[in-house]
Amino acid sequence: MRLFSRGCESRQAAYLAGADRLGARERLALEVHAGSCTECADALRNGRPVDTALRGAFASLRERRTIVAPGRVRLAVGSVVARPNPWERAPRVFGRLAEVSVMVGVTLLAVGTSFEPPSAPSSSLPVTQTMAQERSRGQAPLDEIDYLRWVRLVKSNDTPTVSTATRLLMGAFDSDPVEIQKTPSPRF
Amino acid sequence: MKTERDPATGDARSDHDLVYAARDGDTVAFDALFYRYRDGIFRLGLAITKDPSSAEEIVLDTFARAHRALARLEPDDSLRPWLYRVAVNLSYNRRPRKNVVLSSLDEAADVAMANEDGSPSHVAEKAELRRLVLGAVEELGPKHRLVVVLHYLNGLNLTEIAEVVDCPVGTVKSRLHYALRRLRTHLAAHPELGIEPPRSLLATGFRAPKPITAPLPLEDK
Numbered sequence: 001m002r003l004f005s006r007g008c009e010s011r012q013a014a015y016l017a018g019a020d021r022l023g024a025r026e027r028l029a030l031e032v033h034a035g036s037c038t039e040c041a042d043a044l045r046n047g048r049p050v051d052t053a054l055r056g057a058f059a060s061l062r063e064r065r066t067i068v069a070p071g072r073v074r075l076a077v078g079s080v081v082a083r084p085n086p087w088e089r090a091p092r093v094f095g096r097l098a099e100v101s102v103m104v105g106v107t108l109l110a111v112g113t114s115f116e117p118p119s120a121p122s123s124s125l126p127v128t129q130t131m132a133q134e135r136s137r138g139q140a141p142l143d144e145i146d147y148l149r150w151v152r153l154v155k156s157n158d159t160p161t162v163s164t165a166t167r168l169l170m171g172a173f174d175s176d177p178v179e180i181q182k183t184p185s186p187r188f
Numbered sequence: 189m190k191t192e193r194d195p196a197t198g199d200a201r202s203d204h205d206l207v208y209a210a211r212d213g214d215t216v217a218f219d220a221l222f223y224r225y226r227d228g229i230f231r232l233g234l235a236i237t238k239d240p241s242s243a244e245e246i247v248l249d250t251f252a253r254a255h256r257a258l259a260r261l262e263p264d265d266s267l268r269p270w271l272y273r274v275a276v277n278l279s280y281n282r283r284p285r286k287n288v289v290l291s292s293l294d295e296a297a298d299v300a301m302a303n304e305d306g307s308p309s310h311v312a313e314k315a316e317l318r319r320l321v322l323g324a325v326e327e328l329g330p331k332h333r334l335v336v337v338l339h340y341l342n343g344l345n346l347t348e349i350a351e352v353v354d355c356p357v358g359t360v361k362s363r364l365h366y367a368l369r370r371l372r373t374h375l376a377a378h379p380e381l382g383i384e385p386p387r388s389l390l391a392t393g394f395r396a397p398k399p400i401t402a403p404l405p406l407e408d409k
Contacts, residue, residue, distance in 0.1 A: 012365040042384070049383045050372045056314075057321035058340040066230040066240075068247050070222040076252040 014043035199224075203267040211258045218258075222251055225268060228342050229275045235337045236279035246282065250275045269351035272342065276334065276352060317381065324374040332367035335360060 013030050016022055022030065034041040141147050199206065199220035209217035229250050233243035253274050254261070263270065325336055331353075338344045338352060346364070350357045376385035 015365045015368045057318045070219045073251040
């Protein structure tokens with residue numbers, strides 16, 4: 001027993017029939033039911049005018065349009081809608097890849113060479129001599145002053161260098177004196 | 189002279205095909221989808237927010253979301269319920285702008301009816317009836333009003349409405365039934381509409397509600 005009447009359970013269908021929301025078979029069954037149910041007959045009879053009034057009222061609103069263009073959507077999205085085919089970008093990508101690989105190669109080469117072991121110390125290198133020195137060493141000059149220079153030049157290469165300790169103890173010029181050989185000057 | 193083709197009906201492809209084409213970068217396909225649903229979403233946004241500028245922003249936001257979601261959209265047949273669902277959520281989440289007087293549904297309809305043909309008395313009579321009906325729709329609660337708007341304004345069927353409002357079809361039927369019953373009760377106060385009050389109310393000494401003459405409340409209660 002119901003304490004509060006909820007009405008006929010088909011009443012909902014009766015209202016929806018007014019809104020054309022029922023199939024043909026359901027509508028037929030509802031009309032048969034409405035022959036014996038005053039509540040559903042009432043809903044079925046008055047559902048149609050409500051539906052008509054609503055359709056008429058909303059008809060004018062259905063004419064409302066907007067002029068918003070799809071370009072504004074693209075602006076709102078912030079990017080171009082078209083997504084390019086990835087294969088179209090392939091040459092550019094591969095070119096860039098080649099550039100990067102060359103850069104990496106050059107960098108590795110530069111870094112690798114900078115870590116090579118140092119060559120022999122510079123003290124063991126043979127003393128380089130200029131061509132003028134080589135030439136002047138071959139023959140002694142005849143002029144006295146030139147001869148003196150020649151002796152000093154030759155001597156400096158042949159005599160051992162004075163060590164720093166000797167220089168500190170004995171002085172910078174306390175080494176073997178240079179012998180000046182007197183050669184007869186040419187007579188005129 | 190340049191002839192313009194209606195962009196809304198220009199592309200005969202289905203939503204499914206257009207979505208897949210747009211996903212591959214076809215801007216024409218995305219534009220076709222836009223033109224197909226632009227006005228419907230605008231009307232829905234207008235019916236909920238009652239502000240044309242907000243409704244246009246809702247159109248843009250809805251399609252911006254659709255564009256971002258293109259990769260994961262899988263419309264079986266129609267994209268419409270998905271778009272309308274996004275538009276409904278955006279409309280309800282949108283805060284009303286400050287210092288903007290919102291118009292009711294019947295004022296929005298007045299703008300649309302400005303160019304209607306007919307005698308002045310006939311136009312005035314129709315406008316009055318429309319105002320009564322839309323005023324009664326505004327009196328409904330948000331859930332029931334949304335179902336009525338989706339059905340009568342946007343032409344969605346019950347299954348599509350269920351998808352939009354994210355509830356079972358039975359709930360949509362129940363809401364539509366309740367809304368139609370409430371509307372019948374309200375509109376029965378206006379004999380010019382030819383609607384009788386429900387028999388259950390007549391048996392309990394029904395007194396018709398006061399006819400709507402004053403300006404309608406603009407905000408949801």
